[in-house]
Every structure is written in structure tokens, then in C-alpha cells.
Amino acid sequence: MSTRLECRIESGQPGEPRVVSIRGEVDLATAPELESFVVRALEESPGTLVLDLEELSFIDSSGLRVLVAVSRDARSRGVAIQLRNVPRHAQRVLDLTGLSDWFDHAADS
Amino acid sequence: MDASSPKRESCLLPPTSAAPALARRFVETALTNWGVFDAFGDVPLLTSELVTNAVRHAASDVEVSIDLGPDRVRVEVQDLSERPPVKGDLAAARDGGWGLHIVERLATRWGLEPHEGGKTVWYEVALPTS
Numbered sequence: 001m002s003t004r005l006e007c008r009i010e011s012g013q014p015g016e017p018r019v020v021s022i023r024g025e026v027d028l029a030t031a032p033e034l035e036s037f038v039v040r041a042l043e044e045s046p047g048t049l050v051l052d053l054e055e056l057s058f059i060d061s062s063g064l065r066v067l068v069a070v071s072r073d074a075r076s077r078g079v080a081i082q083l084r085n086v087p088r089h090a091q092r093v094l095d096l097t098g099l100s101d102w103f104d105h106a107a108d109s
Numbered sequence: 110m111d112a113s114s115p116k117r118e119s120c121l122l123p124p125t126s127a128a129p130a131l132a133r134r135f136v137e138t139a140l141t142n143w144g145v146f147d148a149f150g151d152v153p154l155l156t157s158e159l160v161t162n163a164v165r166h167a168a169s170d171v172e173v174s175i176d177l178g179p180d181r182v183r184v185e186v187q188d189l190s191e192r193p194p195v196k197g198d199l200a201a202a203r204d205g206g207w208g209l210h211i212v213e214r215l216a217t218r219w220g221l222e223p224h225e226g227g228k229t230v231w232y233e234v235a236l237p238t239s
Contacts, residue, residue, distance in 0.1 A: 058157075
């Protein structure tokens, strides 16, 4: 089931933040993959990194843990992480755990 | 499906990182076969959380059972660790504890039953009344 998660980086227009698109399921098995992908992207993204969750089909607390960890990591590097196109199921989990306000949100596209 | 047929399924999962996804597929299949998948949309998430806890803290196989009653679904996750699951501190944003907060918020009832050599964590979700 190693293909359950796909991450891809979109290099935007010059001057625009880079975007990591996350597709599939984030759980105990795929969370480490997401973490290493986003940490690599952080290293190449001065300023702001946007995580686009439009095609995220499932996330549980293992995934939340990664989102919190990478956003801490980003802050320590002076990078802002923003979430974009958060699906309803993911917003619900963020709300239930009180983590919603923890993240900056980019305008949906 | 015959309304009188027993609606209970179980599966045994090895304690690997694949177990939460396998458990989700298992409960989704059971609910679909029973024709109630749409009524119990939170069950895959809740099951994923309990199985994740079991795999992280127990080195034994994990048994997942799902049981449909007239007005609720019940899921049990049994492992061979006597260590109870830990509910983390939300404010401190600690890892490991959010799963049980999600279960506490979304399940109608949930509980822990220790038994010799292991434990069962269970939850129930009531059939929506509408």
C-alpha cells in the first residue's frame, strides 16, 4: 500500500510561494513519507510553503502529528506554512483536536 | 440481507504500520455489505485511531471486531498489552494523545476493558435518528 500517498511540489510563479500537493491517505504508515517530503520542501522554500490538501482523502491523528511537527520545524527556520483547500473531513479533525487555529490558511484556489 | 442474520465480523491484523489502513478497509467493507456505510461515516476514522494506538503500544496481533445492532454499531480493538491508551494534553500539542480525543468526541460511548494479558478498547456510534 505504498502508493496510498502522493506528494508533489509545484514551483509557482517567481515570487509566489511553493506549493506541496498532498494526495491520498495520511495515517501511521504514510505519515513518515509526508514528513520527509515536506521537510525537504521546507529546505528549498524561503518565506512561505503552502500545503494543498484538496486531494487528501483521509487523515487521522498520525497525520495531524506530522502537520504540527513540520509547522514547528518551519517556524524555527523562519518559514510560514499555510494550509489550502482543506477538505471538510480534515477541517473536522482539526476542529475536534483544537488544532485549527494553530495553522495559517491560504486562500482556497 | 436477512435481517435476522448475525452482523458481526472480526479480523486479526499483524502489528505493523499497515494495520490502521487494513482496519479501515475492513470496517468499510462490513458497513457496505450491511448497507449502512453512509450512516456511520466516522467509523473508519475512529477505528483507525484505536488500531494506531494498539500498534504503537503493543507488539501483538490486533483483533478488530465490528458488530451492528438495531440502533448502533460497536467496534472492539483487542491487543495483548495491558498498558492502557494515553490521552494526551491537547493544549500542549503532545503527540500520541489526539486519537483518543477524537474518539471521545465522535463516539457515542467508548471504554476500556482490561483483561488477563491484554485489553479491549471499544466504542459505539448510535444510528443517526432522522
